[in-house]
Amino acid sequence: xxxxxxxxxxxxxxxxxxxxxxxxxxxxxxxxxxxxxxxxxxxxxxxxxxxxxxxxxxxxxxxxxxxxxxxxxxxxxxxxxxxxxxxxxxxxxxxxxxxxxxxxxxxxxxxxxxxxxxxxxxxxxxxxxxxxxxxxxxxxxxxxxxxxxxxxxxxxxxxxxxxxxxxxxxxxxxxxxxxxxxxxxxxxxxxxxxxxxxxxxxxxxxxxxxxxxxxxxxxxxxxxxxxxxxxxxxxxxxxxxxxxxxxxxxxxx
Amino acid sequence: xxxxxxxxxxxxxxxxxxxxxxxxxxxxxxxxxxxxxxxxxxxxxxxxxxxxxxxxxxxxxxxxxxxxxxxxxxxxxxxxxxxxxxxxxxxxxxxxxxxxxxxxxxxxxxxxxxxxxxxxxxxxxxxxxxxxxxxxxxxxxxxxxxxxxxxxxxxxxxxxxxxxxxxxxxxxxxxxxxxxxxxxxxxxxxxxxxxxxxxxxxxxxxxxxxxxxxxxxxxxxxxxxxxxxxxxxxxxxxxxxx
Numbered sequence: 001x002x003x004x005x006x007x008x009x010x011x012x013x014x015x016x017x018x019x020x021x022x023x024x025x026x027x028x029x030x031x032x033x034x035x036x037x038x039x040x041x042x043x044x045x046x047x048x049x050x051x052x053x054x055x056x057x058x059x060x061x062x063x064x065x066x067x068x069x070x071x072x073x074x075x076x077x078x079x080x081x082x083x084x085x086x087x088x089x090x091x092x093x094x095x096x097x098x099x100x101x102x103x104x105x106x107x108x109x110x111x112x113x114x115x116x117x118x119x120x121x122x123x124x125x126x127x128x129x130x131x132x133x134x135x136x137x138x139x140x141x142x143x144x145x146x147x148x149x150x151x152x153x154x155x156x157x158x159x160x161x162x163x164x165x166x167x168x169x170x171x172x173x174x175x176x177x178x179x180x181x182x183x184x185x186x187x188x189x190x191x192x193x194x195x196x197x198x199x200x201x202x203x204x205x206x207x208x209x210x211x212x213x214x215x216x217x218x219x220x221x222x223x224x225x226x227x228x229x230x231x232x233x234x235x236x237x238x239x240x241x242x243x244x245x246x247x248x249x250x251x252x253x
Numbered sequence: 254x255x256x257x258x259x260x261x262x263x264x265x266x267x268x269x270x271x272x273x274x275x276x277x278x279x280x281x282x283x284x285x286x287x288x289x290x291x292x293x294x295x296x297x298x299x300x301x302x303x304x305x306x307x308x309x310x311x312x313x314x315x316x317x318x319x320x321x322x323x324x325x326x327x328x329x330x331x332x333x334x335x336x337x338x339x340x341x342x343x344x345x346x347x348x349x350x351x352x353x354x355x356x357x358x359x360x361x362x363x364x365x366x367x368x369x370x371x372x373x374x375x376x377x378x379x380x381x382x383x384x385x386x387x388x389x390x391x392x393x394x395x396x397x398x399x400x401x402x403x404x405x406x407x408x409x410x411x412x413x414x415x416x417x418x419x420x421x422x423x424x425x426x427x428x429x430x431x432x433x434x435x436x437x438x439x440x441x442x443x444x445x446x447x448x449x450x451x452x453x454x455x456x457x458x459x460x461x462x463x464x465x466x467x468x469x470x471x472x473x474x475x476x477x478x479x480x481x482x483x484x485x486x487x488x489x490x491x492x493x494x495x
Contacts, residue, residue: 061400063396063399063400065316081318086399086402086403086404087402089399089400089401089402090401090402092400093400093401094396094397094400096393096396096397096400098391098393100391100393100394100396100397101397102394102397102398102412102416103416104415104416104419113411114401114402114403117403117407117411118401118402118403162401163400163401166401166402
């Protein structure tokens with residue numbers, strides 16, 4: 001692990017307006033979160049549901065617009081109005097809970113459309129990269145299939161390599177195994193573990209404590225929109241300091 | 254019985270064979286199909302544009318940062334709403350006559366004006382169809398596109414609109430069938446469409462039964478045929494539902 005900071009988050013805030021009945025009420029999904037993601041590091045974010053961990057992740061590439069605070073990516077303030085977020089998003093791959101593959105395109109097209117349109121790669125070049133990546137996750141023979149013809153685990157593996165096809169500097173995972181049947185969780189985690197080994201910077205929101213313990217360099221524990229504790233897997237899982245974390249671990253382990 | 258049949262035959266010869274009057278029906282049919290096809294295509298183009306502007310505004314207005322883009326989009330949305338209200342709030346015959354006698358008063362190209370009028374009219378209905386199709390696409394599709402680095406317009410173009418169009422394709426084909434019948438009022442602006450063709454024959458022969466029933470039959474056969482085609486298309490789309 002190097003000490004180069006890739007993403008620097010300072011006092012991140014995200015407030016939602018309350019529902020129609022109580023417009024004045026503000027829901028604080030993120031209440032002043034500060035964190036650093038270093039190059040080559042695997043950071044796993046855990047916490048009870050509603051703790052703001054997904055919101056935190058989705059703020060990192062501005063899928064969710066923060067209402068306050070600052071995010072520096074590669075030293076550039078991406079929360080700045082004049083910053084072209086589309087260019088930065090090309091370097092931040094994202095994997096979603098529900099895969100979000102494009103159902104009207106083949107797997108190959110899913111993986112080549114962004115590199116061809118955005119990085120102006122030739123069709124041959126993009127397809128070569130895509131097939132290589134598909135080979136890495138054992139799906140080279142499904143290149144011409146449509147997403148609906150794949151299992152959940154296969155879809156998620158495709159979603160991962162689709163993001164990788166853009167050659168991102170960091171990969172964001174938003175509960176990548178939560179929508180999967182139990183027997184398919186393993187194959188996806190395996191791919192993620194491989195990716196971690198290859199030195200990719202990863203931020204992973206997950207309920208897979210085993211993965212967090214085994215693969216993470218650092219674990220962040222969030223609750224009530226705040227970052228309550230952070231440390232190595234050993235510090236978090238074996239020597240939890242705060243009561244909230246002890247409580248949480250008692251429930252999930 | 255025989256007498257009745259002979260009378261029918263005489264009617265037929267009078268209305269269609271004599272003076273080659275059948276040519277009015279052929280000219281009319283060709284014009285009807287031309288106008289319908291052009292109108293449906295124009296309607297899809299206008300409808301898609303309006304649908305994109307409307308759904309973009311609906312889904313993003315409260316999340317957009319204030320600025321020129323937001324103002325422009327708001328103006329676009331207002332224009333679209335006025336267009337939808339005016340077109341859907343007035344009869345198509347009136348729109349057609351306004352086009353022919355006011356807006357293009359100097360043009361004698363009735364077929365062209367009819368294409369435009371029915372296209373603009375159809376666009377308003379197609380817009381709401383496609384807007385429904387766009388709104389029905391899962392939010393995750395937009396997020397996936399944006400997360401790869403596509404801007405909003407690119408995401409719409411490559412990811413959202415193709416799926417939305419595919420989903421509403423049967424409804425768009427139905428719009429073609431609706432237009433096929435709706436264009437029968439084109440005769441109001443001196444266009445010889447199928448209906449007008451039959452009516453011209455009626456005016457020449459002073460015999461209403463034969464030309465009008467035959468015109469009705471031609472419409473019926475076309476509608477039944479295209480409905481069958483749409484049904485086939487629907488089944489194929491469902492079976493290849495990716």
